[in-house]
Amino acid sequence: MKTNIFIILGRRFIALLENLSKMFLMLGETIKCILTNPPRPQIIYEQMYKIGFLSLPVVLVTGAATGGIIAVQTYYQLHKLTMESVVGIIVGLSMTNEMGPVLTALMVAGRVGAAMTAELGTMKVTEQIDALYTLATSPVKYLIVPRFVASILLIPLLTVFSIFIGIFGGYLVGVKMLGINAVFFMKNLREFTNPTDLANGIIKSVFFALIIVMVGCYKGFTTEGGAEGVGKATTESVVIACITILIVDFFLGIVLF
Numbered sequence: 001m002k003t004n005i006f007i008i009l010g011r012r013f014i015a016l017l018e019n020l021s022k023m024f025l026m027l028g029e030t031i032k033c034i035l036t037n038p039p040r041p042q043i044i045y046e047q048m049y050k051i052g053f054l055s056l057p058v059v060l061v062t063g064a065a066t067g068g069i070i071a072v073q074t075y076y077q078l079h080k081l082t083m084e085s086v087v088g089i090i091v092g093l094s095m096t097n098e099m100g101p102v103l104t105a106l107m108v109a110g111r112v113g114a115a116m117t118a119e120l121g122t123m124k125v126t127e128q129i130d131a132l133y134t135l136a137t138s139p140v141k142y143l144i145v146p147r148f149v150a151s152i153l154l155i156p157l158l159t160v161f162s163i164f165i166g167i168f169g170g171y172l173v174g175v176k177m178l179g180i181n182a183v184f185f186m187k188n189l190r191e192f193t194n195p196t197d198l199a200n201g202i203i204k205s206v207f208f209a210l211i212i213v214m215v216g217c218y219k220g221f222t223t224e225g226g227a228e229g230v231g232k233a234t235t236e237s238v239v240i241a242c243i244t245i246l247i248v249d250f251f252l253g254i255v256l257f
Contacts, residue, residue, distance in 0.1 A: 019218070022218070022222075023214055023215075023218045026140070026144070026217070026218055026221070027214055029140050030140055030144050030145055030148050033138065033140050033141050033144075033145050034145055034148070034149065037138075037141060038141075038145065039141050039142055039145055039146055043142065043146045044145075044146045044149050044150055046146070047146040047147050047149070047150035048153065048154055050112075050115070051108075051112050051147070051150045051151055051154050051155070052150065052153075052154030052155075052157065052158060055108055055111055055112060055154075056158065056161065058107050058111060059104050059107060059108070059158045059161060059162050060161060060165050062103050062104070062107050063100060063103070063104070063161065063163065063164075063165040063166040063169065064165045064166060064168070064169035065169065066095070066099050066100075066103055066162075066166050067091055067095055067165070067166030067167055067168065067169035067170035067171075067173070068169040068172070068173040070090060070091050070094050070095070070099065070166075071087055071091055071169075071170040071171075071173040071174040071178070072178070074086075074087050074091070075087050075178050075180065084174075084178075084181075085181060085184035085185065085188055086188060087180055087185065088170075088171075088174065088180075088184070088185035088186065088187075088188040088189035089188045089193070091166070091167055091170035091171075091174070091189070092167055092189045092192065092193030092197070093192065093193055093197060095162075095163045095166040095167050095170070095201075096163050096193060096197035096198050096200065097197050097200050097201055097253075097257075098201075098249075098253070099166065100159055100162045100163035100166055100201050101159045101162075101163075101201040101202075101204040101205045101208060101249075102204070102208075102245065102246070103162065104155070104158050104159045104162045104205065105155070105159075105204075105205065105208035105211075105212065105245045106242055106245060108155055108158065108208075108209075109208075109211075109212045109238055109241040109242050109245065110238055110242070112151070112212060112216070113212045113213075113215060113216040113237050113238055113241045114216070114234050114237060114238050115216075116213065116216030116217055116220055117216045117219045117220040117223070117230075117233050117237035118220070118230055118234045119220065120143060120216075120217060120220025120221055121219070121220045121223030121229065121230040121233045121234065122223075122230055123143070123220075124220060124221060124222075124223045124224075125223055125224070125225070125226050125227070125229060129143070129221065139221075143217070144217045144221075147213055147216075147217060148213050148214075148217075151209045151212060151213040152206065152209050152213070155205055155206075155208065155209035155212065156202050156205040156209065158205075159201055159202060159204075159205035160198075160201075160202065163198065163201055167189070171185060171186075200256045200257075203252070203256065204252050204256075207248055207252060208245050208248070208249075211241055211244050211245055211248065212241050212245075215237055215240050215241040215244065216237050216241065219233045219234075219237040220237075
């Protein structure tokens, strides 16, 4: 029984390493294509619209709700110590360093990452990607590079929007609803939240964008098994991307701070 468990774990580990190596090869090919033979800008603009503009409503709602929840929870705890003015500090630091980039990435992974995998997976099982190879056309250039560029550019921008709308939501809840002094809220926010905190959130979002686009595209390109396989690949893509984002966030938090 023990031997069987070790064999299963060993095979899973080897499969994981194989998938990681193939993903890094795909990443290398993508970067090479960007530098040497990029696609037409119109293709990239289309992906920027899908990834950035269409994701903006859900990101803004998530950011505003998060900022408000942080303000409410911290207020009721700090009110016991008559330290309500510290709420502004906690809202600012939480949104810039952690909640803004992480929640934005998770929401985008659920929306954009799933869409990437489903679209590319459908093309894979219907042999459209194989047809591109047959026509001597690079699928990486036309399918992965536009999504890669759009994700790397716009997910950090979405994160910035989420951070600022989250801080604004925390201000509205804290000052207008809970009665925190507006001067103390803004004074503490400005003193203890600096550009470095915003930079940390943006740096994290770049890594998260890389994870979302590469996992989504890789799972789409390796989809097998028809419609059922597309559904399975889409689910795996979202789960893997979200778990990887949380793990990478932990290590980036140690490195950046």
